[in-house]
Amino acid sequence: MKRKKVGIFDCVTSLLLLLLALVFIYPIWTVIVAAFSEPLEYVKNPLALFPAKISLYNFNMLFTSETIWRGYANTILYVIVGTTINVVMTFVMAYGLSKKELPCKRVIGFLVTLTLFFSGGMIPTYLIVRSYGLLDSIWALVLPGAIGTYNLMITRTYLSQQIPEDLAEAAEVDGAGPIGIFLLIITPLSKPILAVITLFYAAGHWNGWYEAMIYLKDNNKYPLQLILRSMLINEETMGVMATEAGQSSEVFYTITLNYAVILVAILPLLVIFPFVQKFFVKGVMIGAIKG
Secondary structure, three states: OOOOOOOHHHHHHHHHHHHHHHHHHHHHHHHHHHHOEOHHHHHHOOOOOOOOOEOOHHHHHHHOOHHHHHHHHHHHHHHHHHHHHHHHHHHHHHHHHOOOOOOOHHHHHHHHHHOOOOOOOHHHHHHHHHHOOOOOOOHHHHOOOOOOHHHHHHHHHHHHHHOOHHHHHHHHHOOOOHHHHHHHHHHHHOHHHHHHHHHHHHHHHHHOOHHHHHHOOOHHHOOHHHHHHHHHHHHHHHHHHHHHOOOHHHHHHHHHHHHHHHHHHHHHHHHHHHHHHHHHHHHHHHHOOOO
16 A cells, blocks of 8 residues: 655644644643642642642632532523524524525625624613513523524525535425424534534533623522632732732632632533534534635
8 A cells, every 4th residue: 555645744734733732732731730739839830731739629619619509500501591592593594594585685694794793782782681671580691692693604604505405395395394394304414513503602601701790680690600700800809918918828829729710611611522523623614615
């Protein structure tokens, strides 16, 4: 069997990709090392690649807090409900826009594209949410952004280019109705793009805290990110107070605790992404082609 000759371009490309991977991996690894380090040991050598002394103090502080577990539960609820609404509404609308026989298709497409550049702004959106009585509820977080314009556009492009119209026509000849065609033919063939937009929407809900800060008043409904943000601010305040009081050890514990907070926030996404990476890459590459 003849071996493929490796050229200079391939070597340079591989080297650049390796360096780029290290650039992204190193900050994450630094967070992991700091989160599992004994605070006083970490301060002595903050650039160490491995913990000098492993400690679970930071995680004990976090996970013995009832507030953290409540934030996790709230966030999981918001992610599941919000992502389900996002994916269903985006997919249904994208399917409609992908049909050639849709009346006023160009006008609707233009209006949708317009929202990429112009929006109502925070105050009008808040007034609308308040007028519908959605304040301090889950619906204030999931309904205003039910359809993301970018996700809608790549989904429409995927459906237009990757789903042959002959399949729908053949199914229609066999007696399938519009709903049957959509659920039994279109949806199974759209798994790659569905995985992409699901990941996008889920990551957005998981990392979201700004909308919760605006619309939620009850602390028991706060998502994890908003709780962690409050903890970081409080810890920084405590660190300043400890420094002023000459209690340097309190500052050290504050530093490593902040890294543990960051790790807790990003860990679920790091765990889930490898399982959907195959669909993600395929869906993005296909959906990004302009149709």
